[in-house]
Amino acid sequence: MDVVSIRNAIRKKYAEVSGTAANKFNYPTGRDGAALQGYDLMILVNMPDGLIESFCGVGNPFTLGQISPEEAVLDIGCGAGFDMIVASHLVGRKGKVCGIDITQEMLEKAKKNLEQAAVSVYELQVAGAEEIPYDNETFDVVTSNGVLNLSPLKGKSFKEIYRVLKPTGRLQFADIVLKEGKSSSGSSPLDDWSN
Secondary structure, three states, X not given: OOHHHHHHHHHHHHHXXXXXXXXXXXXXXXXXXXXXOOOOHHHHHOOOHHHHOOOOOOOOXXXXXXOOOOOEEEEEOOOOOHHHXXXXXXXXXXXXXXXXXXXXXXXXXXXXXXXXXXXXXXXXXXXXXXXXXXXXXXXXXXXXXXXXXXXXXXXXXXXXXXXXXXXXXXEXXXXXXXXOOOOOOOOOHHHHOOO
């Protein structure tokens, strides 16, 4: 398999997920999935249905360390903007929240959701973890939720993350790693990259 085919398969899957994550994964998604991952219930109550229906995170990167007011946060694979909204509550109006995603459909949904949630300071860009479109030492925190394992070039992704983190910065991510075999029976090798 080549990198282009893998990326195209992932883009196709997540373009569909931008509508809804229901029945597209082998784990709980949507509001139930976010609650199981330990997100603050007060934040979940206020999440619009249009946003929460695309939630397909596999963990909660915010449980891995404190994010403080005025910090700069980059969310890799920001999807529909769920973790960006959570981060914006933590960094406040003097902080910076940025998101990258390889799927234009997700970024369009993220923009709508961020505006609906009254997040005024944010940036969204089409990009993958392998080529992050920000300067060296820009961010205090890089978050990711179920996305880094989608990269066929993981070494390059981690080098890019290290490059954009400030010297005291930190990476807070959640992911699923398949130890052996396929993730689901009957799926193609390309489908396995995004299941």
